[in-house]
Structure formats: C-alpha cells, structure tokens
Amino acid sequence: MIAAIPFPDISSEVFSIDIGGFSFALRWYALAYIVGILIAWRLVVAALRRPNLWPNDTPIMEPARVEDFLTWAILGVVLGGRLGYVLFYASDYYLSHPLEILAVWQGGMSFHGGFLGVVAAAWLFATRNGISRLSMGDVVAMSVPAGLFLGRIANFINAELWGHPTDVPWAFIFPGTDAQYCLGPIGVLADGSCARHPSQLYEAGLEGLLLGALLLFLVFKREWLKTPGQTMGLFFAGYGAARFIVEFFRQADAQYITPENPMGYALTLGEWGLSRGQLLSLPMIIVGVAIILWARRAREAKHA
Numbered sequence: 373m374i375a376a377i378p379f380p381d382i383s384s385e386v387f388s389i390d391i392g393g394f395s396f397a398l399r400w401y402a403l404a405y406i407v408g409i410l411i412a413w414r415l416v417v418a419a420l421r422r423p424n425l426w427p428n429d430t431p432i433m434e435p436a437r438v439e440d441f442l443t444w445a446i447l448g449v450v451l452g453g454r455l456g457y458v459l460f461y462a463s464d465y466y467l468s469h470p471l472e473i474l475a476v477w478q479g480g481m482s483f484h485g486g487f488l489g490v491v492a493a494a495w496l497f498a499t500r501n502g503i504s505r506l507s508m509g510d511v512v513a514m515s516v517p518a519g520l521f522l523g524r525i526a527n528f529i530n531a532e533l534w535g536h537p538t539d540v541p542w543a544f545i546f547p548g549t550d551a552q553y554c555l556g557p558i559g560v561l562a563d564g565s566c567a568r569h570p571s572q573l574y575e576a577g578l579e580g581l582l583l584g585a586l587l588l589f590l591v592f593k594r595e596w597l598k599t600p601g602q603t604m605g606l607f608f609a610g611y612g613a614a615r616f617i618v619e620f621f622r623q624a625d626a627q628y629i630t631p632e633n634p635m636g637y638a639l640t641l642g643e644w645g646l647s648r649g650q651l652l653s654l655p656m657i658i659v660g661v662a663i664i665l666w667a668r669r670a671r672e673a674k675h676a
Contacts (some may be wrong), residue, residue, distance in 0.1 A: 376543045376567035382529050404526040408519025413438055415515045415588070424598045432507045441497050448493030449486045453666070456485010465627070469623065487516070488610075506600035506667070513607035514587045514597075517540020520611075528572035535569025535621045538630070543567035550626070555634050571622035578614035601667035609660025612653040619649045 388397035416438050445474045445513045490512055498508035534546045537559025545551075545565050554566040561567055587603060587610075590596040613676025624636020624647050644656075672676045 375541060376545050376561060376565075379531060379544055379546050382609015384530050391461040400526040401523065402528045404519065404522035405449070408522045409442065411518040412445075413442060415518070416460030419511070419514065419591060419597065422592075425591065425595055427504075427507070427598050427600060432503050432511070433501070437501070441494070444493040444497045445490055448489035448491075450489075452492065453482055453486030456488065459485070472484045486619050490516075504600055506604065507597065510591075510597055510600060510602070511606035512592050513604040516607065517580050517584030517587060517666030521576050521584065524576035524580060526574045528570060528576070533572055534623055535574075536571045536623055537566050537573030538621075539567070540569070542570065544570045568623070569621040571618055574618045574621060575614070579611055579619060583607070583614060599667050599671045599672075601663050605660045605663030605667060607660070608656045608663065612656030612660060616650050616657070619647045620652070621646070622649070624648070 385397040385399055386403055395483065417435045419425055420433065420435045420438070423429045423431055426432065494508045494512045495505055497503070497646065498505045531546045531548060531551070534544070534551055537554040537556070539558060544567070545561070546568055551568065552564075552566050554560045559567040587607060590606070591603060596606075624638075626636075628636035628638060628648065633640070633645075635645060636647065638648040638651055639646045
C-alpha cells in the first residue's frame, strides 16, 4: 500500500498584529527575503575583508559600500521578479488586467526575472561607482543561494509549487483541492488523496545548499574571485542545471495545463516536452559555461 507524509500544520504567517482594525502579518516568504538579504550582506562583507581573495589582493570596494548596494539589489529583486512573472508566466492575463501588475501582495514572482533584475542593478551600480562589473557579478552570485534555500523552504511551508504525483516513500499530501487531483493512478492513496514530490525541498537542496556550499568553498578556499566572472558563470550554469533537473518533478503552473497538454509543457517534442522553467534555464546553462571559459582564457592571456 502506498504511504505518504501528512503535510505539517504550519501557518503561512510567522505572526500577525492587529492595530486599529488593521491586521499586519509577517509571512514566511517575506521573512525568507529579509533573512536571505541579511545573509548575503554578511557573506559579501566577509569576502571584502579578505584582500587575498581578490585580483591583485585588492577588494573591489569597501565593506561599508555593500549597504549602498542593498537598496539597488532589493529593487532589482522585487521589480525584476514581478515583471518576470508577468512576462514569462502570465502575460495574457496581465494584458487584460494591467492594474494588477502592481498588486505584488497577491503573489506571483519569478526567480529568473528577479535574478535578471539583480544583474541589472549590479551592472548599473558597478558602472556608476567604477567597480569591475564581472567582479560585482561574482559578489552577487556567491551570496544568492542562501536566499534561494530560504525561499524554497517558504514555498514548501506555503504548500505551493508542489511536484508531480508519485509513489516514493517521502511523498507529501499537500493541502488544497488542486493538490488532491492525481493525473492517472500514480500517487493515489487509499483515501483518494494524492501524494506528490516535495519539489520545493529538492530545489532548496540543489539550488540552495549544494550550489551555495560549492560556491563558498571555491570563493574562500580556492580563491575563485581572483578570476573575475568565473564565480558568476558557475552560478548561472549551476542554477540552470539544478532548476532544469527539478522541473522533471515539479508540477507545471496551472495556466499551462490543459486537457490536450496535461503535463503543462511550454514546448512539446513528440511525447516529451520542456516546461517554461526548463526553457528559461537552458540559456543560463549555456551562458554560464561560456562565461567560465571566457574568464579562464582571459586570466591565461593576462599571465602569458
């Protein structure tokens, strides 16, 4: 008989306060953003305080300047994440409801969009302050996985972005009517509920813990920052590969699922297909590998 893990009873709100008839709540996803940004800040400051990690043993900026960049980064994450979701995942809906684009409190953020927003913010900040753009990209790349890990844990707590039905023993029974519908016999339990992959936890492990640990090891123990662009390239390729793999287990967004396309493929290839997340991740892998190769060749040419 198929077994599954009941979903833990965790509120979507860390806490809420009622003041004058208004309720103010701190949600897990918002907390993930806040803590992720704080961790990223401390990681970058720690790297800047070690001159031996940087080209010519010279950090790209003073540690105090990181606080200035935080404002740019937060704007990049929020604006890029929202616009990315609108453009990549729900353009038809928002073309018909343009005023709802600003309603970020209703949910709907895209990692790929948020990342592009941070890249743009880092590029502009570096250009304006005379900082190496490649090294600035490395700084952002080494600090992002902590936030990714926390964000995916928040997705799990919120019981969103769950995976395909499955019979694996670590499957979860996610709450909600939509999560209880299994396409076919796989994952159907004796009581009719549906057991699913905890794809949020897969992403937290690959994008957050594994990629983050690898980047920090290479930065602090192998001095990868001495080759500008190399760390950024690895993040691009590593995140793209991790997301591409997890998409095989993750349920497609509802707007892509139809009776003719039950798997929600954004691109169909015969009986197989690729999800929207996979299509967006492939360029990251290609660009990441290209940046690593270019950065290494530039280093070799410099020392030839």
